[in-house]
Amino acid sequence: MNTQTTLFKKALSNPLSLAGFIIIVCVFVLSMLAPIVAPYDPNYIDVKAILLEPSIQHWMGTDGLGRDVLSRMLYGGRISLLVGLVAVGISTAIGILLGALAGFYRGWVDTLIMRIVDVMLSIPSFFLILAVIAFLTPSIINIMIVIGLTSWMGVTRLVRAEFLSLSEREFVMASRTLGAKNSRLIFTHLLPNSLTPIIVSAVLGVAGAVLMESGLSFLGLGVQAPQASWGNILTDGKEYIQFAWWLSLFPGLAILITVLGYNLLGEGLRDALDPRSGTNH
């Protein structure tokens, strides 16, 4: 269990991944505290205050219906992060399950699962998601599930590879020789030791899911009105881009910074994991 803690310590000693970590924490805290820190109700419409420039009253201006952009950004952050975390939770769970089955049992189970992975990877995931969403009601729950169900392939490959290599290790063979059951082998030996690369991939996966949600909402297939998400604030802004720069700039920056944060942290963790850069396991 200590490996993960040391990994984090090591990753955070790198200033870039520390910056990423701080960004993520800030975005998290601000979104979680949205009901407290948001100056207005995010859905409060004021048709007399349409498209106001950023000012003391409205730090990020107002949108096409006179709603406060800062408040919408804060509440939108919750959606983005929620979608990111739940979608990655789903994809990681599926990935671990299938990867473990393939890596542990090998043989035809492995072949079958890996061919499914190949098929899934051969379909451009964004278009697959668009096609699936077109048949469902666009809603935040569907978005989370669909993103999760279409992004588990990387984790599966990763877990399978870890299991394959770990199974050949002495401590696993020893345990097997001593008559340990399969479940014991998987849950006490193989899985805990594969956790580090899974965490790295999950952190990077959140960045992808946040981007995906923004993309879907931008296309009008994500979170539905009047709920705010960074993607649909950006869509509203597109209409006024020549005139109301704040409607495109702030959600754009928020997506950029958040995704950057997850990527920096993910990269830092990956570097820390690299055996060539120091101690491991």
Next chain:
Amino acid sequence: MSPLFLNLNTAICLSLTLFVAGCNSPNEKQNQIDYTTQFPQVSGGTLINAMTGEPSGLISMIAGESASSAISSNIFNSLLKYDKNLELEGDLVAHWEISADQKTITFKLKPNLKWADNKPLTSADVLFTWQAVTNEKNASPYASDFLLVKKAETPDAQTFRVTYEQAYAPALDSWAGLQILPKHLLEGKDLHTTAFARKPIGSHYYQLDSWKHGEHLKLSKNANSVLGPAQIDNLVTRIIPDNSAQFLELMADNIDLMGLDPIKYSRIIPARPELQKKLALYKELGNSYTYMGFNLKHKPFDDVRVRRAINYAIDKQEIIDGVYLGLGINIASPYKPGTRWSNPALTPYPYDPTKARALLKEAGFTDSNGDGILERDGKPFSFEIITNQNKEREKSAVLIQRRLKEVGIDVQIRAIEWASFISRFIKTGDFDVVVLGWGLGLDPDQYNIWHSSQQASGQFNFIGYNNPKIDKLLEQGRLELNPDKRMEIYHQFSATLLEDSPIIYLSAGYGLTAIHKRVKGIDDPSPPAGIGHNSQDWYIPQPLRRNEISAH
């Protein structure tokens, strides 16, 4: 934080100013011109406009698209046309007569009409055009109106007579929309493939001079114009598919007019003095409106009290102010306000939440569990508004959602891509409430929207409206050719519709146009027929013309 915003804002303004100035440099001289000076009216010059789509051909009865008729209406005449007050008058026709049984219309052509190639224009051309539009082989989208003609004949070269199976009031309107084609150039030709569609010969103010595919169409004055000469020598229509690119060209002085959205009209142009100096803004009421329509086959929308309650609960003025930036009108009948068909005695439902609550209570809705949402028979009053991905409509729906919540109705909103919106929801009738718009013709006949017989999948009465009184009025309206009696019928129709409230009128929007101030002779405010009604009299004074074009 605010200094940062200020800097950013200044930087953006600065770069835009630079950009605009850069584009303007060839026309710098014109920036000093005061466009408000009085100039003598002389003919000549070139007017440049832009369109997003290129016409497929200039025989509009075949092309059936607005891009085609926008150009061809400058080249071809019809038998009749609408004057500035939207009353019918003769175009090619000197006068027309309707028989006592109202089934026969006799058109008398003006004397000595000529095509641009100097050949005479006679009733034979009109008969040929009618045969062409009704010919099954040509598959014209406008055929249905003309298929009702039982017999068409030409007693002499100036007379054209049509007889209908039964009186058909929209007939005259249909003849105002049919552009007359030259028989001598088209007889025996396949209208779908003929070169004439790209090299038309007409009779109107202009004829086609050149057509550069994907770039522009240039029209020049027709010396034989049957209605006399136009003022401006050349009309150039540039093909610019992107709206924001068109706007950049307008700002850079490379086109003279374009249609605007409310934001450009009331925010962007007024905020830029350099644009205001050279662009005149016009607004005119379009012949269209936005509405919220109930699926009348679904409960509780079959109850008129519920429909009226919702009508009272929605603040239409707020939608007009908030979504259309004030550029809309609160209407009470499905006709353009100010026209004869619009019933002036009717007033829209006011915003009155108290009345709404009372009506809902009367209809059996009460908040029995205190959650703020009304229930009837234990079921909460909740429905979904669907609309296509149109920003104005989505925003209207959000405002409606808020107002209905205040009276205890829970509303969800879903914006759906147009093709699946139509095929999956409208055609199948699988919806509660829609927010949509109707674009209307000039004839008051709205049989296909409201008549109970028009409910099949793909037909226009998709809300399932079925009111025998309305059906009868619509049938009468089609048979009545006397304009005053007809007006009575449609006024009654509008009144019945308003009382029954099968849809809620949200706003009749304005058409917004920017025209360069070098163009003079424009009627402002625009008459009911719209700003373009006298475009043949527009002129561009010599000193204001573009240098590069006035050179030849």
